[in-house]
Amino acid sequence: MTELRSSEWYAGDDRNAYIHRAWMRRGVPSSAFEGRPQIAIANTASDLTPCNSHLDEVAAAVKNGVYEAGGIPLELPVVSLGETQVRPTAMLWRNMAAMATEEMLRANPIDGVVLLGGCDKTIPSLLMAAASVDLPAVVVPGGPMLTGHFRGEALGCGTDVWRLSEEVRAGTLSEEQFLKSESSMIRSKGHCNTMGTASTMALVAEALGTIVPGLAGTPAPDARLLEAAHETGRLAVQLVADDRRPSSFLTKANFHNAIVALAAIGGSTNAVVHLLAIAGRLGIDLSIDDFDRIGAQVPLLVNLQPAGRYLMDDLYRAGGFLAVMREVRDLLDPEALTVTGKPFVDYLEDAKIWDADVITLRGNPLQPAAGITVLRGSLAPGGAIIKPAAASPHLLKHRGQAVVFDSIEDFHARIDDPDLDIDADSVMVLRGCGPKGYPGMPEVSNMPLPQKLLAQGVRDMVRICDGRMSGTAYGTVVLHVTPESAAGGPLSIVQTGDWIELDVRAGRLDLDVAADELAARRPNQATLEGYAAPRRGWERLYVDHVLQADQGADLDFLVGASGSQVSRESH
Known part of the structure; x- marks a missing residue:
């Protein structure tokens, strides 16, 4: 194994090494600084990002896995964006969250990172940051909530808000009944249970190869999420040992598979700007025309709201994301690797569909051509x-x-x-x-x-x-x-x-x-x-430098990567 990046802070007997170790001691044994990978857990948990509020529990499972594998887990709270709470729009802050996370990963004595996200902009911003700093990185998605019910019917987060509010405006539903549904809409921890942006980005990030295959879509309250988080913590230590960085396995082939996935699941159009931005950080030539060329003729196989009738916990019980992708295996690029070092297609062999009404067979799609x-x-x-x-x-x-x-x-x-x-x-x-x-x-x-x-x-x-x-x-x-x-x-x-x-x-x-x-x-x-x-602050910087939607709406000076090297040493 190559020398750990963190040794630049901790190794040696000089004053700087002394300061770095001493301030991190606080009950930690000296062995923590002797050749053990320092693994950051970039955690977007926040009470103001309700879909991510459970990620502290997920982080604890990751910590256990990191420590078991011989690493030192270090929780790093990062900018969290609550889609339903932040004004004027969470998208205004995606680039700021990515930039802040990138800078903190680069500035600190860490060797690898586990990225915890869920709500819409958190996984994209984390992946943009990881691509730019290019340290060994892996994502753990927070997972969708369980299905709530109102008047005997399943409620889809967001989708049924739009539907029911229109019924009130049309005069076919009373305002009193509409407000009664409010406490039924969010049944448990987790992000939206429709095929909204949060669900889409988790599944697409798995197709991209940045999540351990089979994990995305696991419901937030499901104990298997914590089990997978533990194993991902172990994997993070191995990524450092193997020096497996985003730039070492993410290629245009991975984005090809992500676009196929986006179409097959009937995913959010927001994935287009996020994938373009991530590709821009990696220096990969991706354009909106690639979404048309690769995805336009891909069949829609997932019967989920808003394009269908079911919800995310139904998708999980019906066989999950890998079962969907097995149906379109011939459309995937077999060369695309995952964070595990194995090709994504290698994980499809045992994937089975258990409910063909939720995940339709290739020969009986919901729509024959449904991509963006x-x-x-x-x-x-x-x-x-x-x-x-x-x-x-x-x-x-x-x-x-x-x-x-x-x-x-x-x-x-x-x-x-x-x-x-x-x-x-x-x-x-x-x-x-x-x-x-x-x-x-x-x-x-x-x-x-x-x-x-x-x-x-x-x-x-x-x-x-x-x-x-x-x-x-x-x-x-x-x-x-x-x-x-x-x-x-x-x-x-x-x-x-x-x-x-x-x-x-x-x-x-x-x-x-x-x-x-x-x-x-x-x-x-x-x-x-x-x-x-705007006259000042982030909004001024954003308006002056933001690119158009067909370039991912990133800031022009953030496109590309700067690597993990810190420009100046501490003195």
Whole structure:
């Protein structure tokens, strides 16, 4: 085994080594500093990130595994982002969390790291950090919650919030009954139990090779999560011994498998920006076109909300993620390795489907081609995406007149105005919600429908936005429009009444306005006033340096890796 990185702090008899050891003593024996790998446990547990609040218990299991294998476990609290709590949007802080974690991993005397995440942005930020610092690293996902029930029906986190709230606005559910469901929605510890971003990123991270195969999707209250966390702690020590770093096994082949997985599970569109950002940290050439090329024709095999009817604990009992991937094994790259050192496909042989209603067979998919589709055209010259699995089939080819909202505030002010000129064929357009414009690219693209149309029975319309949408959401929503409005994209000059054409099969999104007329247009004052204009702090840094959605919305100076070497020694 090569010399431990931590020995740069602890080895020797000089004053600096003395200080480093002495301040870490506090009951620790001297043998802790003598050739034993120092394993950080990057823990995103926080009471303000309720989906991750149980990770202290998971961390304790990891510690036991690390110590049993001869390492020294060191818990390292890192920035935690609660999707439901943080304003204005958790995505604004993903890059900050990644940067802070990267810097703390590099600055401290550690040899390897176990990454504990769950809620939407925590696993992406941890993987971005691990890719940039390139120390031996492995992820333990916190797992989904158990299914809650209301009036005898299973409740899907997020998905049923959107559904029930629309029923209240439509007048088919009382506000009293809606509020009664609140205490039933979250039954146990763990993240959302739908195929939202949290579930998606855990499963996709396993397909990427950064999680021990078979672990992702284990429910948070399941004792097997703690067993696996213990074993992952043991593995972390071995990773250091083998010098197995993210750069040593993560290649474009791993991202190929992650994209296949994203389509087969009907995963969140948010995975696109996260995978692009992680690939950017590794120097891997990944583009939104790869999602279309690799994933567009992959069948949807997982019958989970929002694209289906079941929930995450059903997926686990039905055979789990590996059983899904075995059905699409021929579409995977067999060369892609995992953090264990073995190819991902080697773990599929014994995976079986125990409930073919939850995990459908390859020959009987829920949808034959359900991957993320990339759209281009005069309204999205840099690309936009749509999730056909969550859309209404009759709207996948549509022509309608735009009803434009200049900001999310404008939307909220006018959407339920009975005099709003809008019908079921209209195309709802919301701008000023991209990375720069909001800032942070919020999950507002799945705009609630006008109350007067809900009352008429309308439940879906074409919606277009430069923001994101929750992985728990559904509908015919075109999102991540690039360039965003605030970056001068055509979205900034769309006017109410313009004709818009959507053709998902052809991969087109076009604004049917003469080129000379578009060239003469300028954004209106309301649009300009809706853009973010921070004067200081993180928001200012973010707006000045954030990349567009098709590049992962990372900061331009964070793309790539800096390695684990500290620039200056302590004195």
